[in-house]
Amino acid sequence: MTCEEFTELCEGAALQALDRSETLRVEEHALGCLACRAELNRTRRAVGLIGYTVDQIEPPARLKARIMESARTDIAPPGRRFSVKVLRPAFGRIGLLASAAAVLLAVSTGLLSYALWDQLQEANRRTEALAEVLNIKENDLVQLISARPEYLTALSSSAQAPQARGRVYASNTSNTALVIVEHLPVLGPDRTYQVWFMEAGIRRDGGTYAVDPDGRGRWVVHAPDSISRYQAITITEEPAGGSSQPSTPRILGGIFQ
């Protein structure tokens, strides 16, 4: 995308009114072009003010209590973390991660009381069942839920697979993410899907992955560094074994807000 093409789409991008492929092209260009990124940020700032025009509604008191409880649990010193809250995910099943993560953290503290033993057994059963349901290695699952993932971004499709979609769950402080994809084309044995993490326009390898016969994948992805370093994630189709840099156009992609 050129700067002229970017200019044509900047307002739509700030309003999030572009189609998925346009959004990714604009975001990719902005990541590598300081002037256009600044223009997009200024336009976003103006667009953001539209939110002020909404009639003001007072939130319920329980909302504050819930948020503050979660936050204070977050900073409890090691050894005191027994409660993990994962927000309602649109893809389901991830909620199971919460209880499993809570017990894993409790185990790691060495302070698990006998009274919690039953909960541990139950959580272990859930972890095994979840690993089976998600079709991912149990070790990967343990690493993922210990990182306390939360919803990061939706994955937008491109012309290569317009029906494809996905979501990314991760903790910014970890390098592990759960990537859930659907409706991806099933590839032949000589091809694979490869995940890339974008950092200032440079793509870092996130590993190669496959989908099931229905085009679904639930991948535990390990970024080269903490997720917070990266601005976006993309998925391309590559030769089996992967590539050092993307050799085909992006199939799915998402921006970390």
Next chain:
Amino acid sequence: MADLRGLDDEALVELLRQRNPDALEVLYDRHVRPVFSLAVKMLSDVSVAEEVVQEVFLKLWRNPERFEAGRGAFRSWLLGVTHHRSIDELRSRRIEAGHRSDLPDDSEAHEIVGNDPDPADLAWISVQLQAVQRALDGLPAVQREVIELAYFKGLTHSEIAAHLQEPLGTIKTRVRLGIQKLRLVLETERIWAGIP
């Protein structure tokens, strides 16, 4: 806590980096009303709006470095994050329902009784609301319509074109011109300069 209430947003965000939950509480009290109101307006579902707001504030708590002071006022940034997350929710909902043209009904929004808001904060929000509303009202009706469909309903150019039965190019032009005018007015009046 009382001392923290005198700090500006950027100083409070700095305290979040030091894992100070009192700073989060002050930021919550200061900004939750516009954030919650926007989520309810967009999602027309109070319980889902609560989850989005919870997600937004916990994301702020866990990743305060995502807010870059130079990119604009904190509240505008927070509204942007809420807007982004609400659009994800709306689009996910539409895809799952298979009714991409169905629009949520504004009338489902609820009045909720909760904590007494800070009167000064409410007054400040009101001032900003009126300023931005004036800027929006100054736009031609067709431009305002497409901007509101995109912003509050989360519709893309293509979906707006289908909804209004207008050519895609026409919709793109209206969005572009409308946002350019809106930005010009807001920048000229320096409306965001005083936003807390």
